[in-house]
Amino acid sequence: MLRIFLTGYMGAGKTTLGKAAARRMNVSFIDLDWYIEERFHKTVGGLFAERGETGFRELERNMLHEVADFEDVIISTGGGTPCFFDNMDFMNRMGSTVFLDVDPDVLFRRLKIAKQQRPILQGKKDEELKAFILQALEKRMVYYKQARYCLNADELEDIRQIENSVDKLIALLGLA
Numbered sequence: 001m002l003r004i005f006l007t008g009y010m011g012a013g014k015t016t017l018g019k020a021a022a023r024r025m026n027v028s029f030i031d032l033d034w035y036i037e038e039r040f041h042k043t044v045g046g047l048f049a050e051r052g053e054t055g056f057r058e059l060e061r062n063m064l065h066e067v068a069d070f071e072d073v074i075i076s077t078g079g080g081t082p083c084f085f086d087n088m089d090f091m092n093r094m095g096s097t098v099f100l101d102v103d104p105d106v107l108f109r110r111l112k113i114a115k116q117q118r119p120i121l122q123g124k125k126d127e128e129l130k131a132f133i134l135q136a137l138e139k140r141m142v143y144y145k146q147a148r149y150c151l152n153a154d155e156l157e158d159i160r161q162i163e164n165s166v167d168k169l170i171a172l173l174g175l176a
Contacts, residue, residue: 002027003095004074004173007082007147009137010118011110012100013156013165014076021166025175027072032081036063044078045119057084068094079136082143092148096173099147106154107133149173 002025006014015031022029033044036059040047048056060081067075068090075095082088091097102110108130115121115129124132149172155161170176 001071002073002175003068003071005091005095005097005147006074006076006100007088007091007097007144008079008100008102008153009107009133009140009144010079011107011114012079012102013110013153014100016156016162017100017153017165017169018074018076020162021169022074024166025074025170027074028070029074029076030067030070031076032060032064032067033076033078035067036060039063061085061087064090080140082146083140088143088146092146096149097147098149098151098169098172099144100153101144101150102153104130104133104137107137 004021006018008014018031019029036047037043040059042050044056047059051059057080060078061084064077064081064087067073077087077091082091088097108126111118111121111133112126112129115124121129121132151165151169151172153165156165167176
């Protein structure tokens with residue numbers, strides 16, 4: 001029985017790496033944000049606006065507990081998931097946790113391109129985006145570092161880099 005939780009900041013590559021690793025390992029892949037949107041027929045941004053951060057984080061915790069019962073699965077968590085309640089301890093108990101560590105400059109480059117798909121980033125100028133990333137990483141790193149494993153995910157730009165990162169993930173977890 002395999003259960004892997006990928007954690008890290010938005011733009012770290014949790015979905016990209018998770019999908020590729022799940023394909024290679026022949027297990028299911030779940031993006032927690034997509035799972036929530038599918039279950040509630042609303043976007044994460046819409047749920048956040050409707051329920052407030054506290055309400056959304058409670059819903060997110062409940063959905064995390066639900067998907068944590070699945071077997072043979074790789075779960076990509078939301079960037080904030082590990083930072084609330086006892087979510088990080090829970091994930092560590094339920095499976096293998098992997099923090100995708102990415103250099104802030106790489107995150108900036110990725111998120112600058114994807115700003116339009118991420119409401120929280122829209123309208124931010126480059127310097128504001130850089131500051132936003134650094135401030136969030138400073139707050140969240142204490143939680144991310146509680147993952148059992150840490151994988152550098154700076155290189156996920158093309159198929160070769162993604163496949164190399166999947167190889168590293170499999171080796172890191174001792175599944176090779």
